[in-house]
Amino acid sequence: MxxxxxQSAIAPLRRSWGRGLIIAGTLLFILTALAQxxxxxxxxxxxxxxxxxxxxxxxxxxxxxxxxxxxMRGQAGWRALFILPAGLFTVAxxxxxxxxxxxxxxxxxxxxxxxxxxxxGLDNLFQLLRDPFYWNAMVNMVIYVLxxxxxxxxxxxxxxxxxxxxxxxxxxxxxxxxxxxLSPVAxxxxxxxxxxxxxxxxxxxxxxxxxxxNPSFFTDPWVARIWIEIMDAWVSIPFVMILLLAGxxxxxxxxxxxxxxxxxxxxxxxxxxxxxxMLPVSLTxxxxxxxxxxxxxxxxITVTSxxxxxxxxxxxxxxxxxxxxxxNVGYGTMLAMxxxxxxxxxxxxxxxxxxxxxxxxx
Amino acid sequence: xxxxxxxxxMAVQAxxxxxxxxxxxxxxxxxxxxxxxxxxxxxxxxxxxxxxIPGVGKxxxxxxxxxxxxxxxxxxxxxxxxxxxxxxVELTFMGLNNQNLHNFLFRGFLKPWEAYTGxxxxxxxxxxxxxxxxxxxxxxxxxxxxDITEMGAPFEGDTAGKGLLDEMPDWVxxxxxxxxxxxxxxxxxxxxxxxxxxxxxxxxxxxxxxxxDYFGDGSISGQPVPTHWExxxxxxxxxxxxxxxxxxAPAYGFLDPLKYQWGGFGFYFLGDRAAAYAKHPDDPAxxxxxDTMKPRVNNPGWVQAIQDVMDLVKANAYPPDQLNADxxxxxxxxxxxxxxxxxxxxxxxxxxxRTSDTSVVGDVVGFSINPGANKVYNSKTAAWEEKENFAPxxxxxxxxxxxxxxxxxxxxxxxxxxxxxAHLGGKDIALWTAAYPSGFQPYRNSQFNYxxxxxxxxxxxxxxxxxxxxxxxxxxxxxxxxxxxxxIFQYYSIAxxxxxxxxxGQYASxxxxxxxxxxxxxxxxxxxxxxxxIKLYKASLGM
Numbered sequence: 001m002x003x004x005x006x007q008s009a010i011a012p013l014r015r016s017w018g019r020g021l022i023i024a025g026t027l028l029f030i031l032t033a034l035a036q037x038x039x040x041x042x043x044x045x046x047x048x049x050x051x052x053x054x055x056x057x058x059x060x061x062x063x064x065x066x067x068x069x070x071x072m073r074g075q076a077g078w079r080a081l082f083i084l085p086a087g088l089f090t091v092a093x094x095x096x097x098x099x100x101x102x103x104x105x106x107x108x109x110x111x112x113x114x115x116x117x118x119x120x121g122l123d124n125l126f127q128l129l130r131d132p133f134y135w136n137a138m139v140n141m142v143i144y145v146l147x148x149x150x151x152x153x154x155x156x157x158x159x160x161x162x163x164x165x166x167x168x169x170x171x172x173x174x175x176x177x178x179x180x181x182l183s184p185v186a187x188x189x190x191x192x193x194x195x196x197x198x199x200x201x202x203x204x205x206x207x208x209x210x211x212x213x214n215p216s217f218f219t220d221p222w223v224a225r226i227w228i229e230i231m232d233a234w235v236s237i238p239f240v241m242i243l244l245l246a247g248x249x250x251x252x253x254x255x256x257x258x259x260x261x262x263x264x265x266x267x268x269x270x271x272x273x274x275x276x277x278m279l280p281v282s283l284t285x286x287x288x289x290x291x292x293x294x295x296x297x298x299x300x301i302t303v304t305s306x307x308x309x310x311x312x313x314x315x316x317x318x319x320x321x322x323x324x325x326x327x328n329v330g331y332g333t334m335l336a337m338x339x340x341x342x343x344x345x346x347x348x349x350x351x352x353x354x355x356x357x358x359x360x361x362x
Numbered sequence: 363x364x365x366x367x368x369x370x371x372m373a374v375q376a377x378x379x380x381x382x383x384x385x386x387x388x389x390x391x392x393x394x395x396x397x398x399x400x401x402x403x404x405x406x407x408x409x410x411x412x413x414x415i416p417g418v419g420k421x422x423x424x425x426x427x428x429x430x431x432x433x434x435x436x437x438x439x440x441x442x443x444x445x446x447x448x449x450x451v452e453l454t455f456m457g458l459n460n461q462n463l464h465n466f467l468f469r470g471f472l473k474p475w476e477a478y479t480g481x482x483x484x485x486x487x488x489x490x491x492x493x494x495x496x497x498x499x500x501x502x503x504x505x506x507x508x509d510i511t512e513m514g515a516p517f518e519g520d521t522a523g524k525g526l527l528d529e530m531p532d533w534v535x536x537x538x539x540x541x542x543x544x545x546x547x548x549x550x551x552x553x554x555x556x557x558x559x560x561x562x563x564x565x566x567x568x569x570x571x572x573x574x575d576y577f578g579d580g581s582i583s584g585q586p587v588p589t590h591w592e593x594x595x596x597x598x599x600x601x602x603x604x605x606x607x608x609x610x611a612p613a614y615g616f617l618d619p620l621k622y623q624w625g626g627f628g629f630y631f632l633g634d635r636a637a638a639y640a641k642h643p644d645d646p647a648x649x650x651x652x653d654t655m656k657p658r659v660n661n662p663g664w665v666q667a668i669q670d671v672m673d674l675v676k677a678n679a680y681p682p683d684q685l686n687a688d689x690x691x692x693x694x695x696x697x698x699x700x701x702x703x704x705x706x707x708x709x710x711x712x713x714x715x716r717t718s719d720t721s722v723v724g725d726v727v728g729f730s731i732n733p734g735a736n737k738v739y740n741s742k743t744a745a746w747e748e749k750e751n752f753a754p755x756x757x758x759x760x761x762x763x764x765x766x767x768x769x770x771x772x773x774x775x776x777x778x779x780x781x782x783x784a785h786l787g788g789k790d791i792a793l794w795t796a797a798y799p800s801g802f803q804p805y806r807n808s809q810f811n812y813x814x815x816x817x818x819x820x821x822x823x824x825x826x827x828x829x830x831x832x833x834x835x836x837x838x839x840x841x842x843x844x845x846x847x848x849x850i851f852q853y854y855s856i857a858x859x860x861x862x863x864x865x866x867g868q869y870a871s872x873x874x875x876x877x878x879x880x881x882x883x884x885x886x887x888x889x890x891x892x893x894x895x896i897k898l899y900k901a902s903l904g905m
Contacts, residue, residue, distance in 0.1 A: 215682075
């Protein structure tokens with residue numbers, strides 16, 4: 001009611017000014033962008049060497065739309081100003097680059113090519129569908145994602161341990177968090193390239209000491225995959241653990257105490273009470289961890305470069321090679337866009353399935 | 363000179379007696395020179411004088427030393443440029459900041475030049491890892507924002523081929539005495555369509571580094587130093603069951619970096635083997651057919667090289683972790699750490715052998731040009747020829763200084779840019795950069811005058827062995843030269859991926875592996891533009 005009365009109190013002239021400002025800002029932005037596009041295509045000769053005029057026009061448009069809102073809608077317009085900058089920022093920094101990236105994904109653009117960017121329709125997509133390197137990396141990603149369940153189990157065990165009344169609990173909590181604070185690249189060098197080094201690495205020496213003749217960690221495909229996973233898990237388990245620990249601390253103690261009084265064994269208390277109550281937190285932790293896992297690249301690039309023979313390649317590490325080493329911008333972008341779509345679909349389906357299951361359980 | 367080489371020299375620096383010998387030689391040289399007049403003698407004095415800045419074994423040079431050297435080497439500039447001639451000119455220089463060398467040295471060298479000419483230089487410093495991407499993006503997006511750049515010759519295709527470079531004026535060629543360049547850096551390298559664009563400041567080649575305790579009478583293999591790949595293939599049998607004399611660990615033969623994937627640079631190591639089989643002396647091309655750009659990487663010569671590696675993998679001839687050993691690991695962890703009898707690598711292995719804390723092979727390392735083969739494939743006749751063939755792999759062509767076409771329209775600025783570049787590429791300054799830490803290897807014949815090195819305090823035996831292998835490679839009549847075509851590292855990078863698949867058994871044979879590389883190369887050629895690649899490939903080979 002207050003908003004309605006406030007709006008009706010705004011003079012029609014002021015509203016017209018507001019509307020005019022928005023239209024003018026919008027037109028300025030559209031026309032500038034259009035002129036620049038025609039200039040870039042060589043149809044108009046404006047002598048513009050960069051896209052700054054369009055950027056400035058966008059900033060003017062942003063100011064105009066904000067001022068226009070205030071003029072047209074009064075207090076409601078002022079309130080809109082709280083959200084408008086964030087909205088425009090998202091458009092400029094997330095939505096536009098995504099759309100721009102999408103436009104690149106349908107081009108043949110190798111930085112070394114004299115002819116530059118060329119639209120090539122769905123060619124990149126078809127190439128992707130036939131690319132054994134890409135699908136090999138996709139299969140690896142499925143394996144890496146499945147390992148999240150193992151990470152979750154370990155993280156849960158650690159969280160239970162750190163939630164128990166153990167000596168120096170705070171100290172252990174900090175200690176267990178340290179891997180999370182380390183850069184994965186540093187871990188790759190410290191563990192992958194040094195500790196696991198065949199000749200002088202302490203792990204290799206220890207393995208030899210206990211009887212392994214050739215303790216080589218990155219030459220057999222499965223062994224290499226597992227060691228990559230171990231390093232990634234070592235860095236990431238603390239993240240899952242801390243989420244689960246927070247969940248455990250928020251659980252009402254009365255229920256487990258009542259179960260204890262009723263004679264429930266520790267296993268029954270965990271399996272029948274703690275675990276079900278922790279499901280919402282667990283699912284959040286697992287989904288977040290899967291999202292992080294899908295971006296796995298740094299450790300692989302540093303330690304194995306995807307080898308041996310692509311056995312440890314992730315989609316991101318493959319895209320990195322395609323984009324950085326081969327300057328294949330069009331195809332590299334298509335790989336990334338396709339992967340984005342796969343991730344969005346996968347996470348959406350996963351969340352739907354999990355929420356339905358959760359509803360059934362609760 | 364690379365830092366490690368300099369460190370080595372300091373480490374093996376002689377005893378006081380040797381030092382005195384060097385000093386005495388220098389003093390004698392100086393005294394002798396004072397009795398002669400003339401430019402040549404003055405030039406010799408200058409060379410001896412700059413080699414004493416700061417003096418071999420007297421710590422790493424500082425900015426003050428670089429400026430002193432720059433000041434002393436200004437003579438050639440003064441002959442072509444009047445004092446204050448470039449007042450008001452501002453130039454932008456893009457280069458590297460590796461190991462606090464490269465641009466750091468250039469700044470010092472050019473400070474006296476700036477003071478004399480009145481020009482001002484703005485600097486863009488880049489890490490090696492960022493350099494290629496920055497250069498490629500600048501080229502692709504038309505945002506070349508530098509007037510002078512330090513650049514590797516393989517990128518000449520991307521720059522000169524696209525008209526982004528300014529042609530070197532004749533007076534510059536004279537000032538830098540370009541005839542002094544070693545054989546393989548002579549044109550066509552540095553030229554496009556007959557025009558010269560490059561001022562060399564560095565040289566690069568792979569050489570063969572081997573363990574003396576593995577070869578010769580009384581060595582563990584009992585065989586002479588291998589000079590052909592066929593002999594290297596027999597090494598595992600000769601070393602079976604033997605232990606390394608230094609480490610006591612199992613002895614292994616030649617080290618191939620079986621991980622290969624190294625941003626394109628790993629492909630050079632297959633090239634070391636393939637050059638001997640596939641680089642025919644009568645044909646400058648060995649990677650592509652110059653008329654069609656059809657890859658030669660799947661011809662019998664290349665396939666033989668891949669097969670050799672596969673055979674060794676099958677015979678378990680490599681250390682157990684070799685499939686995850688990239689070139690860096692192979693050289694610096696394995697070979698220098700006492701694993702393996704030999705490998706091919708750039709100059710750093712030799713110097714690190716004596717100076718690196720982790721090296722145990724310093725006293726037993728020797729050098730020669732890359733091994734050859736007893737047969738060579740002739741692509742023109744599509745047949746093997748049973749004859750001995752050597753083809754050193756001149757992997758990467760060293761750094762050069764280039765002037766961009768941004769200055770082409772302004773004669774004063776253009777002259778200033780070329781003058782600055784010529785100062786860095788001067789003959790005398792080159793001697794100093796070869797003798798002290800600079801990040802650069804010798805690239806001129808005049809840098810291989812060992813007497814100058816010895817007079818400055820260097821160990822003759824080391825210099826002759828180590829630098830001699832480089833000189834022999836540089837001036838070899840059948841050197842396998844880098845094709846300076848656009849996207850060359852894209853070809854190498856995809857080849858590494860396919861090669862690794864083949865070595866890990868994902869292709870049925872060496873031929874199938876080579877065919878996969880060839881197919882990937884065909885795609886890249888089509889994407890970049892076949893006709894233009896043919897034109898540029900021919901131009902890069904001087905055809």
